[in-house]
Amino acid sequence: MNYETWIADYLKRVKNPFARCLEACDEMKAAFPELTTVRGHILDLRWSRRSHVWLTTTDGAIVDPTASQFPALYEYEPWTPDSLVRLGKCMECGAEIWGKVESLDVEPPMKSVCGDACERALMAGFA
Numbered sequence: 001m002n003y004e005t006w007i008a009d010y011l012k013r014v015k016n017p018f019a020r021c022l023e024a025c026d027e028m029k030a031a032f033p034e035l036t037t038v039r040g041h042i043l044d045l046r047w048s049r050r051s052h053v054w055l056t057t058t059d060g061a062i063v064d065p066t067a068s069q070f071p072a073l074y075e076y077e078p079w080t081p082d083s084l085v086r087l088g089k090c091m092e093c094g095a096e097i098w099g100k101v102e103s104l105d106v107e108p109p110m111k112s113v114c115g116d117a118c119e120r121a122l123m124a125g126f127a
Contacts, residue, residue: 006031007065017066021053022107024065034058039104040079045072051085051107052076079104087111092118 010024011017017024029035035055042052047070054064054076062076079085079101087097088111097111113119 001031003028003032003063007063010065011068017069019069021064021066021069025053025055028055028063028065035063038076038078039101039107040083041077041085042070042073043075043077044070045074047071049077049086090114090118092122 006028010027014020014024025037029037032055035057037053038056039053040051041049042054043049050070054062054067056062064076067073081101081104083101084098085101085108087099087108089096091112093114095114097114099108099111101108113122
């Protein structure tokens with residue numbers, strides 16, 4: 001079985017690949033151990049910049065089992081240890097929360113508040 005056939009079979013099985021990039025890559029890597037998992041951002045003409053996971057071959061070619069979820073994908077941007085990534089959106093003030101990648105092996109931890117002041121204000125609402 002080749003990569004394209006595996007991807008077509010996967011997409012028939014799951015129907016909608018949205019937000020399943022890590023799951024799909026883990027499954028595909030199990031079938032093709034020569035592939036390498038890459039975490040990073042994709043750049044899409046309609047959706048802008050999004051966190052994503054894809055695979056590469058030994059010669060660096062991109063194999064993306066969930067690329068079809070993006071309407072206008074045009075670039076892959078692998079993370080480096082100091083890449084800034086979106087960690088969430090503050091539940092108190094609505095600000096985007098960004099931070100540096102600490103490890104290329106795991107997803108960065110998501111955050112729901114941007115700082116101590118917003119955390120105190122948010123928690124005060126639950127008291």
